[in-house]
Amino acid sequence: MQHVVHDTHDATDPRADEILARVRDVFVEKGFDGASMQVLAKAAGMSAGNFYRYFPSKAAIIAALIARDMQEVHQDFVALGQSENPLARLRELLADRISDQFHGTDARLWAEIEAVAARDSEIGQISKAMQSEIHSQIIRIFSLISGLPEPVARIRLAAHADALMVLVKGASIRTCHPSDADVQGATDPMAFQDVIMRLIDSLLAEVVALSTDDVPMRKTAR
Amino acid sequence: MQHVVHDTHDATDPRADEILARVRDVFVEKGFDGASMQVLAKAAGMSAGNFYRYFPSKAAIIAALIARDMQEVHQDFVALGQSENPLARLRELLADRISDQFHGTDARLWAEIEAVAARDSEIGQISKAMQSEIHSQIIRIFSLISGLPEPVARIRLAAHADALMVLVKGASIRTCHPSDADVQGATDPMAFQDVIMRLIDSLLAEVVALSTDDVPMRKTAR
DNA sequence: TGAAAATGAATGAATGTTCATTTTCAGCGC
DNA sequence: GCGCTGAAAATGAACATTCATTCATTTTCA
Numbered sequence: 001m002q003h004v005v006h007d008t009h010d011a012t013d014p015r016a017d018e019i020l021a022r023v024r025d026v027f028v029e030k031g032f033d034g035a036s037m038q039v040l041a042k043a044a045g046m047s048a049g050n051f052y053r054y055f056p057s058k059a060a061i062i063a064a065l066i067a068r069d070m071q072e073v074h075q076d077f078v079a080l081g082q083s084e085n086p087l088a089r090l091r092e093l094l095a096d097r098i099s100d101q102f103h104g105t106d107a108r109l110w111a112e113i114e115a116v117a118a119r120d121s122e123i124g125q126i127s128k129a130m131q132s133e134i135h136s137q138i139i140r141i142f143s144l145i146s147g148l149p150e151p152v153a154r155i156r157l158a159a160h161a162d163a164l165m166v167l168v169k170g171a172s173i174r175t176c177h178p179s180d181a182d183v184q185g186a187t188d189p190m191a192f193q194d195v196i197m198r199l200i201d202s203l204l205a206e207v208v209a210l211s212t213d214d215v216p217m218r219k220t221a222r
Numbered sequence: 223m224q225h226v227v228h229d230t231h232d233a234t235d236p237r238a239d240e241i242l243a244r245v246r247d248v249f250v251e252k253g254f255d256g257a258s259m260q261v262l263a264k265a266a267g268m269s270a271g272n273f274y275r276y277f278p279s280k281a282a283i284i285a286a287l288i289a290r291d292m293q294e295v296h297q298d299f300v301a302l303g304q305s306e307n308p309l310a311r312l313r314e315l316l317a318d319r320i321s322d323q324f325h326g327t328d329a330r331l332w333a334e335i336e337a338v339a340a341r342d343s344e345i346g347q348i349s350k351a352m353q354s355e356i357h358s359q360i361i362r363i364f365s366l367i368s369g370l371p372e373p374v375a376r377i378r379l380a381a382h383a384d385a386l387m388v389l390v391k392g393a394s395i396r397t398c399h400p401s402d403a404d405v406q407g408a409t410d411p412m413a414f415q416d417v418i419m420r421l422i423d424s425l426l427a428e429v430v431a432l433s434t435d436d437v438p439m440r441k442t443a444r
Numbered sequence: 445t446g447a448a449a450a451t452g453a454a455t456g457a458a459t460g461t462t463c464a465t466t467t468t469c470a471g472c473g474c
Numbered sequence: 475g476c477g478c479t480g481a482a483a484a485t486g487a488a489c490a491t492t493c494a495t496t497c498a499t500t501t502t503c504a
Contacts, residue, residue: 031341033255036493050450052495108340114395115337118330119253159413162396163421170392173336174384191381195425199385202424203417258459272484274461 016054019044020065028105032062032116062113063126069106070130077137087145087204094164094200098171098193107172135161145204146211160207164200171196238276241266242287250327254284254338284335285348291328292352299359309367309426316386316422320393320415329395357383367426368433382429386422393418 026035026043037058041051055061076093083089117127138161143153174192248257248265259280263273277283298315305311339349360383365375396414 029341031255031337033253034341037495038493046449047451048494049452049496053449058494111333111337111340115253115334118333119251119256158409159417162409162414163393163417166392166396166418167389167421170388171385174388187380187384192384195381195385195428196388198428199389199421199424203421206417206420259461260459268483269485270460271462271486275483278461280460 016064017068019054020061020068023061024065024109025105027062027065027112028108031112032058059120059122062116062123065109066113066123066126066130070133073130073134074137077134077141080141081144086141087208090141090145091197091200091204094168095193095197097168098196107169110169111173131165134165138164142207146207148211156210157207160203164203167196167200167203238286239290241276242283242290245283246287246331247327249284249287249334250330253334254280281342281344284338284345287331288335288345288348288352292355295352295356296359299356299363302363303366308363309430312363312367313419313422313426316390317415317419319390320418329391332391333395353387356387360386364429368429370433378432379429382425386425389418389422389425 022044023040026040029035030039035058037051038048040058040061041048044051044054055064080086080089080093113123113127117124135158139154139157140150142148142157142161143150146153146157148156171193244266245262248262251257252261257280259273260270262280262283263270266273266276277286302308302311302315335345335349339346357380361376361379362372364370364379364383365372368375368379370378393415
């Protein structure tokens with residue numbers, strides 16, 4: 001986890017950033033509807049009333065939370081693009097995100113956001129914007145590692161980018177499942193991550209393969 | 223919980239079943255906390271008070287909803303096991319579940335349940351039980367198509383089963399995303415499903431490969 | 445001193461759940 | 475058919491609680 005130095009003045013109020021960091025866990029534990037403004041305010045270390053000076057609504061908090069994550073991811077991708085071996089670095093980054101002992105709570109927050117996004121249109125749009133952002137970034141990297149010009153990659157590899165997102169999100173959610181003390185169904189996490197990584201490799205292999213292959217649409221020979 | 227004959231009323235009140243069918247959409251649209259008991263009761267065509275004669279709590283409704291789905295999935299798998307070409311049938315079934323024009327709302331309900339399961343322990347346990355059920359069923363099919371005895375398959379292929387579940391769930395959620403009228407990020411659904419199916423094929427290929435391969439744990443060339 | 449920051453009690457709306465009451469209706473003697 | 479009966483089915487108004495949001499008041503501090 002190469003934590004990029006958080007610039008104090010990143011077009012974001014550092015105070016708000018501090019609040020978000022404290023508030024995040026409450027959302028993870030209690031969910032969107034489960035976390036009351038009073039509790040959130042207390043977690044932020046201030047009174048309920050004052051809390052509204054920073055975030056005019058609960059949805060706004062989630063929105064800011066998403067924006068914060070988006071920025072982080074964005075920076076990761078920028079760094080990725082500047083790397084001299086983007087493919088290898090991408091693989092590393094994905095492996096990290098799947099093993100995810102660090103951002104383990106991220107997955108639960110994502111699940112929460114995903115559910116909320118389905119009914120709250122404001123959050124829904126922001127969430128969709130974030131997904132779209134990430135998708136674009138992946139396409140950019142795909143363009144790099146495949147050698148295809150970006151517009152072409154955007155057309156041919158859009159589905160691959162989508163699949164990659166599904167894989168990583170699903171795997172990270174599965175990985176950080178809470179209280180897996182079952183003797184029965186407990187799958188070895190390592191083996192699971194290995195399988196997922198092999199799937200990712202298979203997907204990335206297709207991406208690089210499409211750079212040499214000129215057929216835009218291949219009828220799956222299977 | 224072995225082979226229960228799928229009689230028309232399977233130890234389940236047909237009335238309750240009818241109610242669940244009507245109530246389901248409300249949960250899909252409004253979410254767990256968003257759907258009030260009053261609204262749910264109205265959707266079921268009865269008063270709030272009477273509603274409690276059928277379901278003692280909101281969580282109980284979700285629980286019953288999950289149980290219903292589980293039964294459905296269970297039957298699918300039983301039929302799968304009796305098929306004479308389980309591998310091909312499994313592929314078909316997965317493809318169906320991914321394309322999912324039918325059960326499109328299922329995915330959103332799943333997302334909702336997943337989020338709720340993280341904070342409501344009752345639903346969490348039931349949800350986990352369902353996942354475990356499905357996992358077992360998949361293992362059983364894997365055992366069939368690989369030729370490995372079931373206990374062995376349960377050990378060697380647990381991770382594959384997990385990965386398969388992640389893939390299918392993730393893909394179906396992504397597929398049924400609402401209002402994808404964007405000109406920008408709209409990925410061709412067909413292409414997406416193709417990629418996912420190729421990943422699934424890759425996974426299933428590993429499953430059948432492990433039947434001939436005797437190495438229990440392979441260090442992945444890293 | 446005065447504006448910004450912060451408080452916390454109050455408000456009003458919403459909601460899960462309960463319950464006293466009413467409705468429905470099958471059985472039954474006539 | 476008819477009135478009676480009693481239990482199950484159904485109602486909808488209340489209850490207690492919770493919670494987002496507001497605001498008059500107090501504190502901070504440059």
